[in-house]
Amino acid sequence: MRAVLYSEPLTYSIRDLADRALQPGEVRLAVLRVGVCGTDLHLHRGHFGARYPHTPGHEIVGEVAEIAHGVGGFVVGDRVVVEDGVYCGMCGACKAGKSLYCANIRALGVSLPGGTAEQLVVPAMKCYPVGPLEPDIAVLAEPLACVIHAMDRLAMPPGARVLVLGAGTAGQLLAVMARRNGAAHVTVAGSSEFKLGIAQELGADRTIAITREPGAALHAMTAAEPEGFDVVIDATGAVPMLETAIEAASVGGTILVYGVAEADKRISVSPFDIFKRELTIMGSYAQALNIGRAVTYLGTLPPTIGRLITHRFRLADYGLAIDALGSSECIKAIVVPGDR
Incomplete structure (x- = not known):
């Protein structure tokens, strides 16, 4: 072979x-x-x-x-x-x-x-x-299984305002599944107009085109949701975007680290800000034994x-x-x- x-x-x-x-x-x-x-x-x-x-x-x-x-x-x-x-x-x-x-x-x-x-x-x-x-749908089972694990981790409250950073496969599936797991409103942010168009086709309520200019992404998200998002999911693995995710969360909000950063990368975050705004920062690592659920969902x-x-x-x-x-x-x- x-x-x-x-x-x-x-x-x-x-x-x-x-x-x-x-x-x-x-x-x-x-x-x-x-x-x-x-x-x-x-x-x-x-x-x-x-x-x-x-x-x-x-x-x-x-x-x-x-x-x-x-x-x-x-x-x-x-x-x-x-x-x-x-x-x-x-x-x-x-x-x-x-x-x-x-x-x-x-x-x-x-x-x-x-x-x-x-x-x-x-x-x-x-x-x-x-x-x-069809095989072209079934091939999404493994990435969807990882997203299902993320949804289990979040245990999202009904009515949540959700922001997904990144419009690749993971970001798209996270947006779809967030809506099916309690989100009232889902926003997808990314730099590719093509990918954001697909996110809209798949049901995102709003998309935000962002650039790599310092502060531009946070400005766009703050303009869209002045009080912040209840759940912010980073599907990029990029340190600047993860730092932006923390800033874009609402008081009492949850930030999910889904994208994979390199092991030696570090983010800058204010412990006082986490304390004062009662933020929750959590990770979601791969999946185990969720493939069957993913096939059913597909x-x-x-x-x-x-x-x-x-x-x-x-x-x-x-x-x-x-x-x-x-x-x-x-x-x-x-x-x-x-x-x-």
Whole structure:
């Protein structure tokens, strides 16, 4: 089979790799779609604990091609999405029911072979049938699962005024799910007019075009909501935007750190301001065991959610998919390893 294979940061090729035999409890998938996201860009640069040789791709849709003896619940031809985290089940976090914080976590496409390949062998227990969902919709399951975890963290009060900073895949899904989880009014702010247009198509009540000029973003948000927003979600991972998020929150507001900043970055924040305005600052880290919920939710969303997929590439053009992530008109890039 052909697969993307990194030998070191920034260095990869499309290689012919030998198929391996199935072990007990495993299935072989013909990969139909794999989403490309900011995590893949970090791994491309050698961050996020990348190990070599490395095959990326953690947003995986596949078709069951082979089933190990004794595995039930699937037949050849079933379409599934894959939960990428592999948990040890033995550490304190796992035994406490907090798999996301597993001390020995491994992940497909990060520390284990991922989906930028024609085929992929995975534990059957990590596969979730998608039923009639089209692959171009099902490929959103993993990012949506992360957003569902964010909604669980927020436990948003009904009637909240929500601001989402960033209009990429995460920002778009956060805006959609905020409305479905209690928000009365959702604003999306970003620098790409194209992406903001998609946010409006998907139901955002208001969009704000912002620039990188110091103070310009906060000025635009203050003008839109003088008393601040009840919930501000940063989906950019940019330090200036996170600092702006804190300023844009209302008294008693909540700031959710969703975007991934580099580990050595720091923000400047006034402890007195947090104290005086009774702000809550919280994080949302990936997801665990939410893929099934995400598949169910995708089945309830309008077909326009497919507008998030703006770029499509063959396996041989994986590098173009990575490059597309920097485009102001790219929301979700996907790779189609096969011919379907």
